[in-house]
Amino acid sequence: MIRTVEWRKGTVVLLDQRLLPHQEVYRVYRDYRRLALAIRDMVVRGAPAIGVTAAFGIALGMQRVRRHPAEAFERICTTFARSRPTAVNLFWAIERMRRTFESLRDRPLEEIKEGLLAEARAIHDEDIEANRSLGMYGARLLPQRVRILTHCNAGALATAGYGTALGVVRAACELGKQVRVFATETRPFLQGARLTCWELLRDGIPTTLLTDNMAGDLMRQGGVDCVIVGADRIAANGDVANKIGTYSLAVLAHVHRIPFFVAAPLATVDLACPTGQQIPIEQRSPKEVTHVAGRPVAPSGVDVLNPAFDVTPARYVTAIITERGVASPPYRASLRRLASSPAAATPQRKKG
Amino acid sequence: MIRTVEWRKGTVVLLDQRLLPHQEVYRVYRDYRRLALAIRDMVVRGAPAIGVTAAFGIALGMQRVRRHPAEAFERICTTFARSRPTAVNLFWAIERMRRTFESLRDRPLEEIKEGLLAEARAIHDEDIEANRSLGMYGARLLPQRVRILTHCNAGALATAGYGTALGVVRAACELGKQVRVFATETRPFLQGARLTCWELLRDGIPTTLLTDNMAGDLMRQGGVDCVIVGADRIAANGDVANKIGTYSLAVLAHVHRIPFFVAAPLATVDLACPTGQQIPIEQRSPKEVTHVAGRPVAPSGVDVLNPAFDVTPARYVTAIITERGVASPPYRASLRRLASSPAAATPQRKKG
Numbered sequence: 001m002i003r004t005v006e007w008r009k010g011t012v013v014l015l016d017q018r019l020l021p022h023q024e025v026y027r028v029y030r031d032y033r034r035l036a037l038a039i040r041d042m043v044v045r046g047a048p049a050i051g052v053t054a055a056f057g058i059a060l061g062m063q064r065v066r067r068h069p070a071e072a073f074e075r076i077c078t079t080f081a082r083s084r085p086t087a088v089n090l091f092w093a094i095e096r097m098r099r100t101f102e103s104l105r106d107r108p109l110e111e112i113k114e115g116l117l118a119e120a121r122a123i124h125d126e127d128i129e130a131n132r133s134l135g136m137y138g139a140r141l142l143p144q145r146v147r148i149l150t151h152c153n154a155g156a157l158a159t160a161g162y163g164t165a166l167g168v169v170r171a172a173c174e175l176g177k178q179v180r181v182f183a184t185e186t187r188p189f190l191q192g193a194r195l196t197c198w199e200l201l202r203d204g205i206p207t208t209l210l211t212d213n214m215a216g217d218l219m220r221q222g223g224v225d226c227v228i229v230g231a232d233r234i235a236a237n238g239d240v241a242n243k244i245g246t247y248s249l250a251v252l253a254h255v256h257r258i259p260f261f262v263a264a265p266l267a268t269v270d271l272a273c274p275t276g277q278q279i280p281i282e283q284r285s286p287k288e289v290t291h292v293a294g295r296p297v298a299p300s301g302v303d304v305l306n307p308a309f310d311v312t313p314a315r316y317v318t319a320i321i322t323e324r325g326v327a328s329p330p331y332r333a334s335l336r337r338l339a340s341s342p343a344a345a346t347p348q349r350k351k352g
Numbered sequence: 353m354i355r356t357v358e359w360r361k362g363t364v365v366l367l368d369q370r371l372l373p374h375q376e377v378y379r380v381y382r383d384y385r386r387l388a389l390a391i392r393d394m395v396v397r398g399a400p401a402i403g404v405t406a407a408f409g410i411a412l413g414m415q416r417v418r419r420h421p422a423e424a425f426e427r428i429c430t431t432f433a434r435s436r437p438t439a440v441n442l443f444w445a446i447e448r449m450r451r452t453f454e455s456l457r458d459r460p461l462e463e464i465k466e467g468l469l470a471e472a473r474a475i476h477d478e479d480i481e482a483n484r485s486l487g488m489y490g491a492r493l494l495p496q497r498v499r500i501l502t503h504c505n506a507g508a509l510a511t512a513g514y515g516t517a518l519g520v521v522r523a524a525c526e527l528g529k530q531v532r533v534f535a536t537e538t539r540p541f542l543q544g545a546r547l548t549c550w551e552l553l554r555d556g557i558p559t560t561l562l563t564d565n566m567a568g569d570l571m572r573q574g575g576v577d578c579v580i581v582g583a584d585r586i587a588a589n590g591d592v593a594n595k596i597g598t599y600s601l602a603v604l605a606h607v608h609r610i611p612f613f614v615a616a617p618l619a620t621v622d623l624a625c626p627t628g629q630q631i632p633i634e635q636r637s638p639k640e641v642t643h644v645a646g647r648p649v650a651p652s653g654v655d656v657l658n659p660a661f662d663v664t665p666a667r668y669v670t671a672i673i674t675e676r677g678v679a680s681p682p683y684r685a686s687l688r689r690l691a692s693s694p695a696a697a698t699p700q701r702k703k704g
Contacts, residue, residue, distance in 0.1 A: 021651040151565075182657075185641070185650070187539060187563035193642070193650040201651055209650055210657040211539035211641055213503075213564035213597025217662035220599060245565025247572060248604060255603050289537070289563055290545070295645040298537070298545040298561055299373040299553055305534075305562040310569035 002156040002199065005044055005053045007121060010063060012056045014044045017157055017191075021198035032061030032076055039083040039090075042189065046158020047232045047268055048127050051089030054080040055120035058097045062113050069112055073101050085280040086241055086309050088233040088270040093123055127160035130265040130323035131167040136175075138168030138228065138263050138321040145178040147225045149215060149253075152186045152243035153195035154230025154263065164230040164263040166199060168321060173205060180206045182224060184215055186243060188288040188306065212245050219256040227253045231264040231320075238314030238331025239276025244307055250316035259318040266322050266339050276311035284308050354508040354551065357396055357405045359473060362415060364408045366396045369509055369543075373550035384413030384428055391435040391442075394541065398510020399584045399620055400479050403441030406432040407472035410449045414465050421464055425453050437632040438593055438661050440585040440622040445475055479512035482617040482675035483519040488527075490520030490580065490615050490673040497530040499577045501567060501605075504538045504595035505547035506582025506615065516582040516615040518551060520673060525557060532558045534576060536567055538595060540640040540658065564597050571608040579605045580673075583616040590666030590683025591628025596659055602668035611670040618674050618691050628663035636660050 003026075006013045012035055016025045027043060029035040035057040038044060044053050061076035062069065077094050084090060100119040104112045142148075148169060152158075155166035162170060172179050181200055186192035193209055200207040210218065218224055227249055233241040240246070240262050253260040273279060286304035290296055298304075320327040320334075324341055327334035355378075358365045364387055368377045379395060381387040387409040390396060396405050413428035414421065429446050436442060452471040456464045494500075500521060504510075507518035514522060524531050533552055538544035545561055552559040562570065570576055579601055585593040592598070592614050605612040625631060638656035642648055650656075672679040672686075676693055679686035 022648065184565070185539070187537070187565060190649050197654045198651045201654060206655070208655040208657055209641060211564070211596070213536070213539060213600055214657055214659065214662075216600030216603055217596060217659065218657065220662075244563070244569060248565055248568030248600060251568055251607050252600060252603055255607065289561060292644040293647040293649060295647065296374065297542050297645060299550045302549045302553060303558070303560040305560055305566055305570065307566065307569065310566075310572075 001161060004049050004157050004160060005056065005124070007056050007059070007117070012053065012060050014038055014053065015157070016043050017045060017195060018043060020194050029060065032057045033079060035060060036079045036083045039080070045191070046153065047087035047089040047230065048159040048164065048265060049157070050084060050087045051093035051267060052124045052127055052160045054083070054090050055093040055097055055123040058094065059113070059117040059120040062116050065109070069109055070105060084282060086232045086282050089267050092267045096123060124160045127265065128162055131159055131162040131164055132171070133323035134164065134263055134265065134321050135162060135167030135171030137326050138261065139171035139175050139177065141261070141319070141321070141326065142172050142177060143225065146172065147180045147182065147223060149182045149184070149218070149224045149227045149249070150196060151184045151192065151229050151246055151249055153191040153199070155196055155199045157195045157199060158230060164265065165228040166196065168228050168261070168263050169200070169205060170203065180208065182208050182210055182218060184210055184212045184245065186245065187212055191243070215249055216252045219252055219258060224258055226259040226261060228261045228263055231262050231268050232309055233273065233279050234262065234264060234269045234320065234335070235273045235275050235279060236271045236332055236335065237275050238317055238320065238329065238335065239279070240312045240314070240317060241276060241279045241281065241309045242312065244310050247310040247312045250312040254316050260316055261319055261321055262317055263321040266324060269322070269335050269339055271336060271339060276313065279311060281310070282308040353513060356401050356509050356512060357408065357476070359408050359411070359469070359476070364405065364412050366390055366405065367509070368395050369397060369547060370395060372546050381412065384409045385431060387412060388431045388435045391432070397543070398505065399439035399441040399582065400511040400516065400617060401509070402436060402439045403445035403619060404476045404479055404512045406435070406442050407445040407449055407475040410446070411465070411469040411472040414468050417461065421461055422457060436634060438584045438634050441619050444619045448475060476512045479617065480514055483511055483514040483516055484523070485675035486516065486615055486617065486673050487514060487519030487523030489678050490613065491523035491527050491529065493613065493671070493673070493678065494524050494529060495577065498524065499532045499534065499575060501534045501536070501570070501576045501579045501601070502548060503536045503544065503581050503598055503601055505543040505551070507548055507551045509547045509551060510582060516617065517580040518548065520580050520613070520615050521552070521557060522555065532560065534560050534562055534570060536562055536564045536597065538597065539564055543595070567601055568604045571604055571610055576610055578611040578613060580613045580615055583614050583620050584661055585625065585631050586614065586616060586621045586672065586687070587625045587627050587631060588623045588684055588687060589627045590669055590672065590681065590687065592664045592666070592669060593628060593631045593633065593661045594664065596662050599662040599664045602664040606668045612668055613671055613673055614669055615673040618676060621674070621687050621691055623688060623691060628665065631663060633662070634660040
């Protein structure tokens with residue numbers, strides 16, 4: 001079991017994903033501000049994992065509060081809200097913590113602290129459950145032998161555990177399906193090469209690494225049966241913000257008539273966001289592009305683009321796989337229906 | 353003037369492109385076998401530059417021959433023919449040298465050597481002339497303000513000088529057009545980041561670097577007016593083998609209704625090759641993918657794809673820009689016509 005983010009004895013512990021796959025270093029955070037910086041600096045990344053980390057971070061920040069809890073709570077939430085802009089799970093987790101705080105605000109301080117920690121733990125545990133559930137829904141969509149292209153890392157490392165896109169991969173393996181994963185390296189941060197390959201090799205799942213620009217050629221040669229990616233925010237109409245490069249893969253899948261699946265918990269669906277146009281896209285440091293593994297790969301002074309995400313229009317998305325079932329187009333209706341449906345039991349693990 | 357490959361006092365001198373943009377190192381070759389290894393190891397790369405290097409290399413190898421020139425010539429040609437399989441300019445240059453050799457084979461050895469060196473020099477000089485000519489043909493296709501996306505390096509460094517795709521860029525600048533180049537970094541070897549940016553910054557041409565997977569998003573946002581790439585081999589039907597990732601860009605350009613131009617001398621057109629299916633695609637070492645700047649970026653032991661090139665079907669190619677004019681679809685007719693037409697004068701440098 002990969003421990004991406006954990007609450008341990010009054011601290012939050014993160015597996016430092018910047019150092020993978022070469023070093024497995026766990027960092028212990030006692031100060032919520034340093035934890036917010038860890039999100040910004042991508043010690044932890046992946047929309048669900050960011051949400052869980054922020055929830056634990058709010059619980060962490062509140063542990064030291066002696067008075068004026070409402071003011072402290074706002075200050076802490078604001079710090080996390082400013083860490084990264086695109087993944088809606090961050091704001092969703094803050095909102096859940098806020099509702100818990102509101103329900104407890106007239107209670108003794110110790111009770112507030114305990115309640116917030118319990119809520120953060122629930123967010124953590126529910127994320128794993130959601131992934132197991134959506135994994136099984138997704139796995140049933142796949143043929144018995146399947147070659148899956150994935151982008152970035154939507155695995156255990158991007159969540160509290162198990163993963164979204166890689167949750168579908170893991171569930172397919174549990175169902176006895178023969179799976180090969182093609183992992184794009186995912187420049188600039190190389191989450192595919194560093195994280196997805198590391199996770200899948202640990203689990204013994206056959207994995208082939210390719211550079212981002214090889215995916216089209218692989219599709220043209222009939223080497224890909226479907227694409228499965230995660231998401232950082234899904235608009236009400238089904239537009240999907242995800243790691244930069246996702247859009248290109250969706251277009252290429254469309255042209256080659258390959259199903260393009262998005263696997264994400266409903267926490268990633270932002271019904272308040274009508275379309276992808278309203279999703280804020282984070283621009284990151286040029287140095288992520290001009291340097292690899294700390295070394296420069298471009299002449300200094302060159303102008304650089306570095307959007308961390310792009311938006312894939314809903315028309316390129318074959319289905320959105322959630323923990324309560326699979327949403328099909330038109331997404332405005334299907335996503336709303338799933339979001340308001342009662343939490344379903346995890347689907348049975350019999351072969352679909 | 354960038355000196356990619358030069359004959360200097362009985363040696364061949366290459367600018368070591370593996371070390372750019374950080375170091376400008378010129379390597380001196382006296383042994384043709386080491387020069388063939390330099391092609392294989394990408395000290396020099398780019399289809400026209402490989403052709404010129406092989407031509408000089410054959411002249412170099414013949415310099416030391418004392419007897420049995422025909423056998424020596426065959427041995428030397430075979431060594432170069434085995435260096436890299438995809439760029440047809442290599443085989444085209446060998447063939448030109450062979451015709452020269454055949455025409456001189458009954459002459460004194462010194463005369464053969466001089467004739468071969470003169471032919472290699474002609475191949476070198478004609479390549480620059482061809483680039484200037486195709487550059488001007490291409491530049492006239494472009495609007496007054498133009499944002500050009502290019503992939504890999506089809507510049508002075510890929511040729512004897514001036515460049516093919518970047519030859520069009522340079523000619524457009526000479527015509528007073530306002531040009532911005534978007535250069536994809538071009539994993540795995542990073543020719544875009546390392547070479548194209550270096551070349552264009554030297555010339556003061558506005559250049560923005562992006563990772564390969566950002567190109568689709570940039571197109572979607574209306575940031576690209578046209579794509580211009582070079583080629584390693586163009587089949588008789590207009591299918592284009594070029595650096596891996598070219599195919600994805602061509603599909604994306606097609607979907608976004610952006611013109612996709614291929615700029616290449618006629619030496620890159622292989623009329624003996626009916627379609628792209630017959631073009632041999634070189635598979636290179638996994639280490640180029642798993643390591644960047646000498647450092648590992650993926651877990652060891654992961655399976656890797658590393659085709660050096662892909663094939664773009666002719667239907668995605670808006671036009672092929674050659675030194676004798678611009679070929680339009682259907683390419684089987686237009687390429688044959690250009691290949692058999694007399695060499696035209698370089699088009700006038702007045703504004704088009």
